[in-house]
Amino acid sequence: MDDAILEMRHITKTFPGVKALDDVNFSVKRGEIHALVGENGAGKSTLMNVLSGIYPHGAYEGQLFVDGKECSFREIRDSEKRGIVIIHQELALIPYLSIGENIFLRNERAKNYVIEWEDTYREAAKLLGIVGLEENPRVAIKDIGVGKQQLVEIAKALSKNVKLLILDEPTASLNEDDSENLLKLLVEFKAKGMTSILISHKIKEVVEVADTITILRDGATIETLYRGKDEISEDRIIKGMVGRELVDRFPKRESSIGEVVFEVRDWNSYNPLNPDRKLVDNVNIQVRRGEVVGLAGLMGAGRTELAMSIFGRSYGLRISGRVFKDGKEIFLHSVRSAIEQGISYTTEDRKSAGLNLIADIKENITIAGLKKISRNLVINRDKEVAVAETYRKKLRIRSPSILQKAGNLSGGNQQKVVLSKWIFTDPEVLILDEPTRGIDVGAKYEIYTIINQLASEGKSVIFISSELPEILGMSDRIYVMASGKIVGEFTRDEASQEGIMKCIMRSAGEGKHGQR
Amino acid sequence: MDSAKFIFKNNIRQYAMLIALVVIMIFFQIATKGVLLVPMNVTNLVLQNAYVFILAIGMTLCILTGGNIDLSVGSVVGFIGALAGTFIVIMKMDMALGIALALLVGLAIGVWQGFWIAFTRIPAFIVTLAGMLLFRGLTVSMLKGLTVGPFPESFQMISSGFVPDFMGGEDATINVTTLAAGLVVAVLFILSKLRQRVARRKNGLEDMPALLFYGQILLVIVVIALGSYSLALYRGIPIIFIIIGVLILAYTFFTQRTVPGRYLYAMGGNEKAAKLSGIDTNKVLFFAYVNMGVLSAVAGISVASRLNAASPLAGLNFELDAIASCFIGGASASGGIGTVIGAIIGGLVMGVLNNGMSIMGVGSDIQQVIKGLVLLLAVGFDIMSKKKGS
Numbered sequence: 001m002d003d004a005i006l007e008m009r010h011i012t013k014t015f016p017g018v019k020a021l022d023d024v025n026f027s028v029k030r031g032e033i034h035a036l037v038g039e040n041g042a043g044k045s046t047l048m049n050v051l052s053g054i055y056p057h058g059a060y061e062g063q064l065f066v067d068g069k070e071c072s073f074r075e076i077r078d079s080e081k082r083g084i085v086i087i088h089q090e091l092a093l094i095p096y097l098s099i100g101e102n103i104f105l106r107n108e109r110a111k112n113y114v115i116e117w118e119d120t121y122r123e124a125a126k127l128l129g130i131v132g133l134e135e136n137p138r139v140a141i142k143d144i145g146v147g148k149q150q151l152v153e154i155a156k157a158l159s160k161n162v163k164l165l166i167l168d169e170p171t172a173s174l175n176e177d178d179s180e181n182l183l184k185l186l187v188e189f190k191a192k193g194m195t196s197i198l199i200s201h202k203i204k205e206v207v208e209v210a211d212t213i214t215i216l217r218d219g220a221t222i223e224t225l226y227r228g229k230d231e232i233s234e235d236r237i238i239k240g241m242v243g244r245e246l247v248d249r250f251p252k253r254e255s256s257i258g259e260v261v262f263e264v265r266d267w268n269s270y271n272p273l274n275p276d277r278k279l280v281d282n283v284n285i286q287v288r289r290g291e292v293v294g295l296a297g298l299m300g301a302g303r304t305e306l307a308m309s310i311f312g313r314s315y316g317l318r319i320s321g322r323v324f325k326d327g328k329e330i331f332l333h334s335v336r337s338a339i340e341q342g343i344s345y346t347t348e349d350r351k352s353a354g355l356n357l358i359a360d361i362k363e364n365i366t367i368a369g370l371k372k373i374s375r376n377l378v379i380n381r382d383k384e385v386a387v388a389e390t391y392r393k394k395l396r397i398r399s400p401s402i403l404q405k406a407g408n409l410s411g412g413n414q415q416k417v418v419l420s421k422w423i424f425t426d427p428e429v430l431i432l433d434e435p436t437r438g439i440d441v442g443a444k445y446e447i448y449t450i451i452n453q454l455a456s457e458g459k460s461v462i463f464i465s466s467e468l469p470e471i472l473g474m475s476d477r478i479y480v481m482a483s484g485k486i487v488g489e490f491t492r493d494e495a496s497q498e499g500i501m502k503c504i505m506r507s508a509g510e511g512k513h514g515q516r
Numbered sequence: 517m518d519s520a521k522f523i524f525k526n527n528i529r530q531y532a533m534l535i536a537l538v539v540i541m542i543f544f545q546i547a548t549k550g551v552l553l554v555p556m557n558v559t560n561l562v563l564q565n566a567y568v569f570i571l572a573i574g575m576t577l578c579i580l581t582g583g584n585i586d587l588s589v590g591s592v593v594g595f596i597g598a599l600a601g602t603f604i605v606i607m608k609m610d611m612a613l614g615i616a617l618a619l620l621v622g623l624a625i626g627v628w629q630g631f632w633i634a635f636t637r638i639p640a641f642i643v644t645l646a647g648m649l650l651f652r653g654l655t656v657s658m659l660k661g662l663t664v665g666p667f668p669e670s671f672q673m674i675s676s677g678f679v680p681d682f683m684g685g686e687d688a689t690i691n692v693t694t695l696a697a698g699l700v701v702a703v704l705f706i707l708s709k710l711r712q713r714v715a716r717r718k719n720g721l722e723d724m725p726a727l728l729f730y731g732q733i734l735l736v737i738v739v740i741a742l743g744s745y746s747l748a749l750y751r752g753i754p755i756i757f758i759i760i761g762v763l764i765l766a767y768t769f770f771t772q773r774t775v776p777g778r779y780l781y782a783m784g785g786n787e788k789a790a791k792l793s794g795i796d797t798n799k800v801l802f803f804a805y806v807n808m809g810v811l812s813a814v815a816g817i818s819v820a821s822r823l824n825a826a827s828p829l830a831g832l833n834f835e836l837d838a839i840a841s842c843f844i845g846g847a848s849a850s851g852g853i854g855t856v857i858g859a860i861i862g863g864l865v866m867g868v869l870n871n872g873m874s875i876m877g878v879g880s881d882i883q884q885v886i887k888g889l890v891l892l893l894a895v896g897f898d899i900m901s902k903k904k905g906s
Contacts, residue, residue: 314792336794345792353792356785358852367782368793370775377775385719421793 004068005030005164005195006051006084011062013046013055015438020046021060022219028164028197028212033190035198035206038216039241041437041467044199047216048166052086053079066164083163087153089172093141100124100137103156127155131185147178154185165189165196171205172300183209201298203234203505215240234505235498242468242497250473251445253452257476258289260327261460262343262429267321269309275317279305281484283321287429287460292451294475295464296500302484303464304348307431311345312338325428339368344422348434348464350411354418357407361399362388364406364417369424391420395450412443419450430454431462436470448474468497482507533845533861533894534735540865544872551875552868553742555749563822565867566675566756567593567815567831571838572845572859573767574811577804580771580780581797582787582851584633584640585839586805588647589812592625593831594655596816601664601826604671611671619813625651626809634802648835656828665825675822677755691752698744702737709733756818763811767856780804784851840887841866844894865890 006028013021021043028034038044049055051064053073064071066082073079076086093102100121109119124137133151135144141152150170157165167186171179179202186196187209200206206213213225213232222240225232269280279302287293295303308315310323312335323330325341332338338345347353355364365388366373373383388402395416399409406417415435422430432451436444451474455461465471471478478495480488480503488503544552551557571589578584596618603614625647632643666672684692713729724732747753771777782790783797790797815834820826845862847854866887873883 311792312794334794334796335792336796339794347789347792353786353788356782356789356852358785358848359781363778363781367778367790367795370778374775378773379775379778381773382715382719389719 003030004028005066007065007068008047008051009063009065011047011050011060011064013050013060020219021050024062024216024219024221026214026221028195030195031190031193032211033186033196033198033209035200035210035213036216037200037203037206037213037237037241039466039468042216042241043219044216045168046219048086048168048197048199051079052076052084052166080160083161084166085157085160085162085164086166087150087157087168087170089169091146091149091153093149093152095142096140098138098140099128099135099144099152099155102141102152103127103137103159105156107159123159124155127158128152130158131155132181145178147174147181150174150178150182151185163195165194166199167196168199169201170198171200171202179205203237206237207232207234213237217241217243238498238501238505242501249441249445249469251449251452253292253455255290255292255455255476257291258458260286261289261325262287263324264310265322265324267306267310267319267323269305269316269319272315272317279316279484280309283481283484283486285462285479285486287462289460290455290458291476292455292461292463292474294471294478295462295481296468296471296478296504297466297481298504299466301481301504303481304433305484306481307345307433307462307464310338311335311343311431314345339425339427342426342428343431344368344425344427344429345431346418346422346433346435348437350414350418355406355414358405360403360405361392361397361409361417362402365391365402365420365424368421369426372424387424388420391424395420395423396446410439410443412439412446415439415443415447416450419447423454427459429460429462431464433464434466435463436465436467444470468500471500472497480504532897533858533865536894537861537865537868538735540868540872544868544875548872548875552872553746555746557871557875558743558746559750559754561867561871562754562757562760563675564871565863566760566822567819567834568837568841568863568867569760569860570763570811570815570818571834572841572863573763573856574808575838575842576845576847576854576856576859577767577771577780578640578808579839579842579847579849580784580851580854581801581804582784583849584801584804584851585644585835586629586640586647586808586812587644587835588625588629588651589644589808589815589838590831590834590836591648591651591655592622592809592812593816593819593834594828595625595651595658596622596813597820597823597826597830598655598658598664598828599826600671600817600820601667602658604667605664605826611668615817618817619810622809622811622813622816623806624809625812626806629809630802630805633805634798634800640805644835655830659826659828661828663825663827665823667821667824671821672824673755673821674759675754675756675818678751679753679755679758681752691748691750694744694748694752697753698740698748701744702740705736705740706733759814759818763814764856764860771856776800776803781852784848784853786852837863837866840891844891846898848898849895862894865894 004027008024008026011021011024012019024043024047026047036044050060053075056074057072066084071082094105103124104120109116109123121137128135128137131151131154133148133155135148141149170182174182183205186198189196198206198210211227215222215237222243263286265284267280267283268278271277271279283306297303305316309319310332312332313319314335323332330341332341332343351357356367362384366384370379373380373387385402391397392402397413397416397420399413406414409417419435436447439447451461451463463471463474472495476492478490478500479486480500482504485507487507488500490499541552575586575589578586599621600614600618603609603617604611629643629647632638633640679693681688681691681693683696684690771780779790779795779800782793782795783800787797816831819830823830841862842854842859843849843862844865845854845858845860847858869887869890870883873886
């Protein structure tokens, strides 16, 4: 490697039960734009968190060299001192502070702890000039758009004398024009000698601006492509991203699919924080009895928003559309009414929205179906225990007792508790949102088995996942979602990772970019 | 052995506070040369702290919903007392009617505050801080800054009356009814514990090891025996004691055994998850504050009855005692954890500290310092032990 600004060697990072990074080597040349691509969960963010010191030295294995010197960062501050600045997808700006205040946050222009306001705003204005943002630095962050906020983040990075700028999905929430500006800016910076790492799902952008492309898959570096040496095209990159063979990771199921049970027509929903923005755009889907329907898409495609807006209108604004069950229109105005009509939804975020972590397994399992074990509002404790025990055995929840607190269980077992809770409500339609996120391979297999079991009992399952192999391995039929729209539908036989990826990329290329 | 550890770890806070209570009692029993547990003083302990117990029960429900507290209860106690004084003393209203009206106003106050907290989601802290000012102001203005009294004798009975000893007769040296009641309570307690144990066994649940189980029963029986003996040696069972007992039983049943009770815990444990499980958390929160309003009114009447007057200063700082009792008794400041019994134990800890130190002649300034430290240590101990556990 000639003049590498950054070298990461043999990086391995494990979380309980999951190997997020496995012997990753990653090297960035000075003055290039280096793209890091991979599917959700491939390990891109983990790698960048190792680099920026969010996972401190010692929390991972391997070595990290900046400008040829080995570094051991303990926190973000350490990496920033070396000129490495990361801009996360979720912007770290404080809405009620001004642009200038945000730029110099934790790096204030001050004399003896007293802020020099003149200095602050003069310098801020200078930095805004460099990033090409025409805005008064005294304006509050909340009053400017996301595109401009992204530029403020970059100005902030510049104020820290950045040498290596890392952008994590910088254009995910930007429209076409803003994205273009941002990419132009990166190229300009490159001309001035700055190095950047670009993490992006939008392969088109990567092809446009990157000099070097590193592809991660399943926590390992697959290959590195160099402009001028290798072929760089969307197809080539996608192939690298998904290139894995489908091994027998999914239990077999004999599908016996019946008539249409659940149907959603002309469904729309808007962002409650930004009522002009559509989250779900005229969606039509249907599910048959005993069918597992996959809902594929990238993060932010609107799948969770779709599911939650259907499930008792628990998220979204100005929701419109019609829902049919067994051919009859039903109305799901509250979560309770959805449950009573046989619809359930397991959240993608089981810790913060799926479980009561300080309550025990038993209470978590029965909470959505207390009616079934109570009379005159008095809970029958014997029945409750019996129910919990049944599900503990049936779904193989591994714990010494049903009195174990849910917070003390592993991810896989927590997910089984969530599934138990919803199966106990006796649903006909289950919407499972990322049911295998963050759990290890063995537990994933068990979750797949449970899903198959549900389908063979005649339940209809909508299976949301960002992992394409899983969607392909489990679904009878697949809808592809992007920017709030259904942009494709595949039967089991037609579906392939390349096909779905292309479908997503194509839709991301045309019209407005992914709205969050 | 594992199971014993498991059970102990899960209940450590309640046992710890119960043990702390016993230790504190022994300490003061020695430090006051036996005055603490003199029959008259035991009775006083109950009478003095009646309001704390009543308020702490309601406060437990509020805290369960997510660490929400009610700062207005002290002022509401004063306000309800003032109303009762106005109705019964000044307007010469029938006592039962006056009490009923006062309770109804308590309910209305609960609805008022509950509305703002639950449906507009103004933080409980703000709404009840406003209520604290509002109802104190109304109390003073209604009473024109004066103390109104005395109440009729029957009204005073609520907090200073005793259950007549119909079993022992006039000249008995000891209150037989009280002893009999104590015996009945003890037997009922043993029976219910045994039934519970049998049921758990039948369900194949890990249960407490026998030693711990019988030890716990023995401890409670000893407390009941000593308590009823003490009460019997003085004037028997205070009427307010029965009111509190009924409230404790009713609310323990409500929180532990009923569906809405379970919703309180679910909401405090994780509101998002509760909502996605079909629980209307706004309603749950609303109910907790309506209930608090009613219980504040109950406490208000009992305080007015004990003072035998409606005073503009009645109930001052009561909210702090109630809140402290809950937290000392193991409630979590972020909700979802806590029990009525725990709050009662917490109230007893505070009560014994107050009473013991007063007997010892410790000034009220130092008393406050010590109570403050106890609150801090109790909660600190809880948080520390949780961190260690996880």
